[in-house]
Amino acid sequence: MDRLRRFLSNRQRIFDFLWALAMLGLPLTSFTLFVRLTRAVVAPFTALPVFLLLMAWLVPYLLRGGALPRESKPLFLFGLVALAASAGALFIDIPTLKGRSVLGQEARAFVTLVIGAAFYLIFAAYPREEEQLNKTLRWIHIGGLVMMTWTIIQFFYLNNPYGFPVWADRIQEVLVTKTPNRGARITGLAYEPSWFGHQMIMLYIPLWLAASYERTSAFKVRILRYLTIENFLLVFGLVEFFYSLPRLSMAALLLVCVYLFYKGNLALYRKAAGAIASRKKIKRLYESRLIKSFMGLAATGILLAFYASLGWGILYLGSQRD
Structure with missing residues (x-):
């Protein structure tokens, strides 16, 4: 019995190690060794630790009756529809392109779908407790910190007339397969600058922004009593994000800013309306449904006019720049 407990305890430690390795390795989109093996x-x-967790943890977990999150049901439905559509395509006379068969392309797409589903299921099912989720966030933040540290080195040597030193090139070649000519754009640990921008805007910046907004942290460390690690990661992450000269990722960031601006205005409106309504003379008028509706419509109209003017100004400045 003791041996079984020790084995289970050690096995859980191995799973936690693989999970931490997967979180730390998220910035590496094109690991050189794997590129050579898979072409x-x-x-x-992250594919390697996720695959090991899939075989050693997720499959036994499901066989023991473990439950997946409800959000995974649409994914399975999509997979069935994709499989049925792919099977139906075999009975249609589809011309080949560049010597590639329909079956071969379908198999490749299906493998991609399976890999994506495996990533999702592992990430959705493994952190089952709050402590595990906090550890996950810490490992993600540490991986992001390593990525940004390397990006600072990239930025320094990109602006250096002597270019990259040999040691930096060798480290880059070990971690990431040889990237195309990126000019003056930083890439982090991704294959190209656009991939780095997608990483930042889809994962790291939202996490750091949410933690900063909610004033929470996955770390116990506080700097000057109030500042958290996520606050610094957000600031430096945004700076590096802009230096990657993103395009589509910049549009996504602007949408985030618009949403935050809307939330801020809504909070300001509610605070102002509450302050006005608290006055004795206005309180009686504000209790009237007609007056209350009118004030709400007036405030909404003012905000919409302001947003429209702001949007027009941004488009005008953008057209002048182009």
């Missing part, structure tokens, strides 16, 4: 540019380092 595919998209070869993330």
